[in-house]
Amino acid sequence: MRNWITLAEAARQLGVQAQTVYAYASRGNIAVMPDPHDPRKSLYRADDVARLCRKKQVGRKREALAAGTIFGAEPCIYSGITTFSKGRPYYRGRDSIALADHATLEDVATLLWHARAPVTFPFEADDAAPEGETRGRQCAFTSLAALAANGHSTLGRTDAALHVEAGQLVAAVARAFGASGGASGGASGGASGHANGDDAMPVHARLALGWNQDAHGAELIRKALVLVADHEITSSAFAARITASTGASLPGCLLTGLATLSGPLHGDASGRVRAVFDDVNRLGADQVVTHHLQSAIPVPGFGHHLYPDGDPRAAALLDALEPPAELAAFIAKVVKLTGLKPTIDVALATLAAQLNLPRDAAFALFATARCVGLLAHCIEQLRVGKVIRPRGRYTGPPLEEEAGPSAPRRSKVAAPDEKTLQKNRLFKVAGS
Structure with a gap:
């Protein structure tokens, strides 16, 4: 690897404009030296540029991790439970x-x-x-x-x-x-x-x-x-x-x-199963299963993302139960036609139905x-001793500019272009 690289190469590696490279150099983040082949140009230390590239990459990873910690990724909490x-x-x-x-x-x-x-x-x-x-x-x-x-x-x-x-x-x-x-x-x-x-x-x-x-x-x-x-x-x-x-x-x-x-997507999922059981008792297992499958409606309480081979909690409880015949037929038919195993929500609703427990x-x-x-x-x-405080990423409208506590608020004015600046300079010279 070359020890010194050109401005164009440094800007390309960092993914920034030339002005940003100048700023890095002025702050001492990148060492700079005159180009021996062209004194009008400068060269930039390649190691310093590479270090900044790594730092930016880590920053991007942390930003992506922070953005995905709650939605899209799995937050990690150490636990011995x-x-x-x-x-x-x-x-x-x-x-x-x-x-x-x-x-x-x-x-x-x-x-x-x-x-x-x-x-x-x-x-x-x-x-x-x-x-x-x-x-x-x-x-x-x-x-x-x-x-x-x-x-x-x-x-x-x-x-x-x-x-x-x-x-x-x-x-x-x-x-x-x-x-x-x-x-x-x-x-x-x-x-x-x-x-x-x-x-x-x-x-x-x-x-x-x-x-x-x-x-x-x-x-x-x-x-x-x-x-x-x-x-x-x-x-x-x-x-x-x-x-x-x-x-x-x-x-x-x-x-x-x-x-x-x-x-209903968590601990009250059994309520959705109970509603389907009500349909089974009223219409029969065959009609309820047929309605769901022909309408492409997932049957509540079957299939668990943590247990692709079946929820062991449901299996353990259902093995101890003797549910009403129509409910047993319904569960067996769903498993046969969908390949999905019942979850603990089905088992709890079945237990409640078998024992005729409160609604x-x-x-x-x-x-x-x-x-x-x-x-x-x-x-x-x-015992962790720290407050759990996620950070938000603002996606709302642009913030209003504050001109100070007593100064009137000014509207945002676009910066003049180069042609306007030249006219202003000529005007100043002529007017002096």
Whole structure:
């Protein structure tokens, strides 16, 4: 490589005009020397030009990365909570599908929150589940909003203290969706893995009791809760982490996460599946599948971008279910004709249909369980100690020019061309 290059070559490599090369040289960014073959010209150090080219390239990469971090690329957040391997989600290194065979949501919270003591979701013995229209997501959101309005910042608090409050929040959400704080009954027998009694009654048994389910129903609810407790950096987890990074209260962080979760493209996808199930019950599986395929309408709840070979959470839950015949036929027909496997949203909606749970029960299960994962992300984010603050790229109209606080605003005037400048110079000479 030549040590010195011409102005034209330097400008070409840098992708700039000659005036910019002059500016680089005047600032000392590029060394310059007279051209020994033509004293009227200069040569520029090739190494300095190459260094500036590399610097500009890095700047472009960073700019492109910043622009694509939220949309078009995948933001990267370091986390020790959940990851994927061989098509399965793992909770802190534990196979979540295997955990669903025996663990409770309390066990999963102890694991995901890195708690030193077993986690509980405390209910008072006289905590009655809301009745009728007062229960459900409206009750859950308003309860969290009231707690957030008077909540304490998470800053300066130990993990143990946060775990206690987090357990109370999960209990509050479960209670809003119908979990009962009453005495244990048949719903908890043989399914909880805990001793009998109000204090030891796990949340899946409380939900089963509030929804009038027996021990078998409680066991299916337990399995579903464990399977959906977390799913790495989802939209709701990211939203909750942003809120947590500001030092907001735990109920405020959880409210942010659940609000994001409630979207039909996220945690409320089971609502779309439920609507299709309604059509299946009314019209039959064959007619519903035919309508979707002939109209080129994707069937909600089938195919997951993270699981090209099928959602293992759905498979684990569906294997434990005995859905109504028409729904089973519908699922089998969609899989056969599309090649797409059912997601966890189909499994939750199927569970709700089999047990004849409340209309919004699939979302209730998802939201209650995912509280555990969202709170785990919030607590982990607190230890990072930095506010998550993306940058924006302005695409609006040109900015108005400010002429100063007291000076009148002037309109933008185009710079005179060379011909006008020459006339002005001649006028000045003649007038002098």
